[in-house]
Amino acid sequence: MCPHANGDSLPVEQQDMVPVNGLSSRPSPAKTNGINGTNGVNGHSSRSRSEAPKNPYAPRYADFLSNVSNFNIIESTLREGEQFANAFFDRETKIKIAKALDAFGVEYIELTSPAASEQSRADCEAICKLGLKSKILTHIRCHMDDARIAVETGVDGVDVVIGTSSFLREFSHGKDMAYITKTAIEVIEYVKSKGIEVRFSSEDSFRSDLVDLLSIYQTVDKIGVNRVGVADTVGCANPRQVYDLVRTLRGVVSCDIEIHLHNDTGMAIANAYTALEAGATHIDTSVLGIGERVGITPLGGLVACLYAANPEYVKSKYNLSMLREIENLVASAVEVNVPFNNPITGYCAFTHKAGIHAKAILNNPSTYEILKPEDFGLTRYVSIGHRLTGWNAVKSRVEQLQLELTDEQIKDATAKIKELADVRPQSMEDVDTVLRVYHTGIKSGELVVGESKIFDKLLSRHRESSASPMGRTPQPVDAVA
Amino acid sequence: MCPHANGDSLPVEQQDMVPVNGLSSRPSPAKTNGINGTNGVNGHSSRSRSEAPKNPYAPRYADFLSNVSNFNIIESTLREGEQFANAFFDRETKIKIAKALDAFGVEYIELTSPAASEQSRADCEAICKLGLKSKILTHIRCHMDDARIAVETGVDGVDVVIGTSSFLREFSHGKDMAYITKTAIEVIEYVKSKGIEVRFSSEDSFRSDLVDLLSIYQTVDKIGVNRVGVADTVGCANPRQVYDLVRTLRGVVSCDIEIHLHNDTGMAIANAYTALEAGATHIDTSVLGIGERVGITPLGGLVACLYAANPEYVKSKYNLSMLREIENLVASAVEVNVPFNNPITGYCAFTHKAGIHAKAILNNPSTYEILKPEDFGLTRYVSIGHRLTGWNAVKSRVEQLQLELTDEQIKDATAKIKELADVRPQSMEDVDTVLRVYHTGIKSGELVVGESKIFDKLLSRHRESSASPMGRTPQPVDAVA
Numbered sequence: 001m002c003p004h005a006n007g008d009s010l011p012v013e014q015q016d017m018v019p020v021n022g023l024s025s026r027p028s029p030a031k032t033n034g035i036n037g038t039n040g041v042n043g044h045s046s047r048s049r050s051e052a053p054k055n056p057y058a059p060r061y062a063d064f065l066s067n068v069s070n071f072n073i074i075e076s077t078l079r080e081g082e083q084f085a086n087a088f089f090d091r092e093t094k095i096k097i098a099k100a101l102d103a104f105g106v107e108y109i110e111l112t113s114p115a116a117s118e119q120s121r122a123d124c125e126a127i128c129k130l131g132l133k134s135k136i137l138t139h140i141r142c143h144m145d146d147a148r149i150a151v152e153t154g155v156d157g158v159d160v161v162i163g164t165s166s167f168l169r170e171f172s173h174g175k176d177m178a179y180i181t182k183t184a185i186e187v188i189e190y191v192k193s194k195g196i197e198v199r200f201s202s203e204d205s206f207r208s209d210l211v212d213l214l215s216i217y218q219t220v221d222k223i224g225v226n227r228v229g230v231a232d233t234v235g236c237a238n239p240r241q242v243y244d245l246v247r248t249l250r251g252v253v254s255c256d257i258e259i260h261l262h263n264d265t266g267m268a269i270a271n272a273y274t275a276l277e278a279g280a281t282h283i284d285t286s287v288l289g290i291g292e293r294v295g296i297t298p299l300g301g302l303v304a305c306l307y308a309a310n311p312e313y314v315k316s317k318y319n320l321s322m323l324r325e326i327e328n329l330v331a332s333a334v335e336v337n338v339p340f341n342n343p344i345t346g347y348c349a350f351t352h353k354a355g356i357h358a359k360a361i362l363n364n365p366s367t368y369e370i371l372k373p374e375d376f377g378l379t380r381y382v383s384i385g386h387r388l389t390g391w392n393a394v395k396s397r398v399e400q401l402q403l404e405l406t407d408e409q410i411k412d413a414t415a416k417i418k419e420l421a422d423v424r425p426q427s428m429e430d431v432d433t434v435l436r437v438y439h440t441g442i443k444s445g446e447l448v449v450g451e452s453k454i455f456d457k458l459l460s461r462h463r464e465s466s467a468s469p470m471g472r473t474p475q476p477v478d479a480v481a
Numbered sequence: 482m483c484p485h486a487n488g489d490s491l492p493v494e495q496q497d498m499v500p501v502n503g504l505s506s507r508p509s510p511a512k513t514n515g516i517n518g519t520n521g522v523n524g525h526s527s528r529s530r531s532e533a534p535k536n537p538y539a540p541r542y543a544d545f546l547s548n549v550s551n552f553n554i555i556e557s558t559l560r561e562g563e564q565f566a567n568a569f570f571d572r573e574t575k576i577k578i579a580k581a582l583d584a585f586g587v588e589y590i591e592l593t594s595p596a597a598s599e600q601s602r603a604d605c606e607a608i609c610k611l612g613l614k615s616k617i618l619t620h621i622r623c624h625m626d627d628a629r630i631a632v633e634t635g636v637d638g639v640d641v642v643i644g645t646s647s648f649l650r651e652f653s654h655g656k657d658m659a660y661i662t663k664t665a666i667e668v669i670e671y672v673k674s675k676g677i678e679v680r681f682s683s684e685d686s687f688r689s690d691l692v693d694l695l696s697i698y699q700t701v702d703k704i705g706v707n708r709v710g711v712a713d714t715v716g717c718a719n720p721r722q723v724y725d726l727v728r729t730l731r732g733v734v735s736c737d738i739e740i741h742l743h744n745d746t747g748m749a750i751a752n753a754y755t756a757l758e759a760g761a762t763h764i765d766t767s768v769l770g771i772g773e774r775v776g777i778t779p780l781g782g783l784v785a786c787l788y789a790a791n792p793e794y795v796k797s798k799y800n801l802s803m804l805r806e807i808e809n810l811v812a813s814a815v816e817v818n819v820p821f822n823n824p825i826t827g828y829c830a831f832t833h834k835a836g837i838h839a840k841a842i843l844n845n846p847s848t849y850e851i852l853k854p855e856d857f858g859l860t861r862y863v864s865i866g867h868r869l870t871g872w873n874a875v876k877s878r879v880e881q882l883q884l885e886l887t888d889e890q891i892k893d894a895t896a897k898i899k900e901l902a903d904v905r906p907q908s909m910e911d912v913d914t915v916l917r918v919y920h921t922g923i924k925s926g927e928l929v930v931g932e933s934k935i936f937d938k939l940l941s942r943h944r945e946s947s948a949s950p951m952g953r954t955p956q957p958v959d960a961v962a
Contacts, residue, residue, distance in 0.1 A: 119903035239720035266782035270751030301747035339820030348566035422600035
């Protein structure tokens with residue numbers, strides 16, 4: 001059993017007592033170039049001991065391989081994202097997206113190969129000239145022609161890729177490993193000679209021969225590549241495979257390790273998290289995950305799981321309250337809706353419904369929340385107008401309405417709300433009406449606890465005397481703001 | 482390094498050569514009740530040796546703990562799903578959903594507690610009377626009052642839950658472990674005395690004291706519970722934590738192990754997969770993942786990752802071509818859109834765009850696909866009207882249009898498509914126009930390869946003589962049907 005799960009047995013108050021041997025954390029975006037030697041232990045471990053509030057969701061023990069609190073994001077909306085079926089970015093849109101990502105704080109922005117088309121080349125040059133803080137990369141085939149075009153655009157680095165699996169070698173480019181290695185060396189040395197960063201990535205790494213793969217990575221590491229890239233191009237990998245491959249690679253190369261994960265089986269976020277645990281240093285993302293097919297690790301989802309592990313570190317690196325705006329920008333550019341169940345920004349990501357959930361949330365949001373909505377500029381809601389509601393949630397609304405009712409009376413009113421909600425969803429206005437009529441009845445002496453039929457009469461009388469709009473969708477009530 | 486990743490180094494043709502010691506696989510929905518003793522090795526291992534086609538995405542070696550090819554789905558759309566903010570299911574809708582899930586083939590359907598409201602109770606009884614093949618469960622608090630109501634509805638089993646974390650013990654029900662254990666025993670023995678299945682689950686398991694947790698699971702296992710449940714109620718777990726906790730539990734209890742995973746950080750699918758690898762037997766899902774906040778492991782996503790591991794097993798259990806219909810049914814009932822990036826049914830899950838992808842897909846779909854669209858009643862598309870297109874994809878369209886062009890001519894026409902797509906996305910109709918005009922020009926002798934300006938003139942002339950509609954969105958072309 002690994003230390004992580006054992007850690008679950010620690011009482012909360014002991015969870016930040018992590019032995020860290022005096023090594024300091026690295027809260028700022030890390031330019032590592034080595035096998036954790038420069039990384040030290042996880043930033044979160046030493047950090048949480050001295051500064052951060054207790055975080056029961058964080059990894060518990062220092063894991064010397066893990067970069068969960070020491071990573072860089074390579075944001076590929078303008079490269080992988082352009083391969084999304086609906087994507088057509090004109091220059092103005094590309095620049096808007098690049099500026100937004102830069103303001104959010106991603107360490108790298110990756111652009112479509114300037115060899116793809118004349119407009120791609122011109123747009124790449126234009127973005128390089130914006131003077132963004134994020135480093136600008138472009139992504140090219142492992143070919144000297146493409147490399148020559150790329151280095152002339154003014155990019156800070158070039159991401160080189162070639163398919164290494166037997167599938168791609170047979171059905172795509174048709175080259176053998178000797179040819180791949182020879183070309184890779186030529187391209188890498190050329191890019192390096194221009195004084196900019198270079199990454200070498202295999203494609204379809206999880207279906208490549210492991211020995212071939214490690215051999216070529218070792219070769220390019222020795223000639224001084226900045227990063228090697230592992231790519232789950234078809235989305236076939238699972239977390240344990242990712243952990244094992246990255247961990248093995250961590251022992252073979254001394255350069256940084258980037259990972260690119262497709263999301264065909266919905267595991268791209270977890271695979272990215274696990275890759276960091278195994279020692280990867282750079283994660284590829286795109287906004288909303290857009291890319292080929294169902295895309296890659298989404299920026300928002302990655303931020304969600306890394307925030308859960310170490311909120312302070314993630315907050316120190318990224319402007320989290322911009323996330324919704326960036327997602328809306330890209331969603332609009334590619335004409336899709338933000339998924340209802342998107343991590344963080346999905347429209348009910350912070351809505352609590354069941355009675356027992358609502359009760360506990362009102363007592364302490366940490367009971368059912370690992371992400372603080374306020375850290376993302378968002379708000380928590382407790383939904384109460386439904387048959388699963390509980391009197392604690394209703395009590396919170398009673399207090400917001402400044403009605404004076406005892407707990408016994410609130411329980412009585414809650415029973416009526418559940419009864420009505422069994423027939424039809426109750427909007428917030430419906431719930432408020434029930435509570436106000438109940439309150440008036442109690443105060444006037446017409447109503448006492450348990451007199452359901454009298455209450456029904458009071459409600460009918462109220463309805464006759466007013467035209468209460470009844471919404472179809474239950475309206476959430478903000479229970480904390 | 483675990484055998485999984487090492488397996489990546491096996492040549493494709495050796496991947497099904499798995500030593501299985503003569504144990505037989507269990508392809509049918511499994512009612513296991515024991516520590517893998519009845520499971521044998523993974524079904525997929527022995528199965529693939531003799532029957533199934535080679536599957537390079539599958540786990541490579543027999544893993545004696547793994548139930549990736551031996552699991553049951555507990556479909557909770559009508560319980561967890563009812564806790565989704567937008568959900569209001571009337572009886573007719575509940576019955577439609579239950580029948581659809583039954584036809585799909587899920588082993589269990591879980592319903593809201595009949596103690597939640599009068600309508601919930603009546604609906605539960607009605608669904609029990611449908612005579613479905615799926616077993617019907619209901620989900621109750623660990624309380625005798627709820628248990629008495631539950632067993633009278635006619636369900637096949639009762640899922641009992643109680644919060645065990647210090648958070649929930651403090652801020653929700655306020656009970657200590659001694660009280661929890663005493664009540665659990667009373668409820669379990671009562672349900673068992675009625676001759677139906679009973680599961681005991683902790684809530685918020687990943688923030689519960691490990692010793693408390695194992696202790697109560699061991700106790701209820703000894704008195705004969707059918708399943709123990711592990712729940713990541715707040716969505717804080719990551720794959721390695723899930724693996725470790727389930728694997729530890731697998732050594733402590735002999736009953737089945739169910740897992741319930743919230744998706745707040747987008748890791749619920751991967752966590753479910755990893756739980757099966759660690760020996761879990763039952764996975765909770767809901768359609769599109771609907772539930773509290775952003776919900777739980779989605780049925781479609783779970784099916785996607787398990788299909789990738791063992792297509793034959795998953796196809797033998799479930800009616801996969803119904804997936805889209807079930808998702809549409811539930812999406813419509815709760816008034817959401819199916820996310821554009823949903824595994825399998827997302828609207829471009831099988832759309833390939835980049836030139837190198839399109840080329841390889843046309844040669845062999847396995848190069849970039851781990852899911853066969855036809856197994857889900859869906860179709861593959863290759864998108865070609867954009868600046869990232871390649872001549873191989875265009876050639877496929879030329880063949881569909883039955884135009885006679887040489888490869889050199891197709892490359893020439895492709896250059897024009899890229900040039901036009903740099904300015905504005907090209908619809909399929911636009912692309913077809915380019916190809917037809919090119920073809921006519923070549924056949925008439927007006928055009929030869931490389932004469933871009935002449936081609937422009939021919940295109941202008943064509944546009945003047947016809948009103949070609951120009952769509953905003955690139956139209957995918959079915960390249961294989």
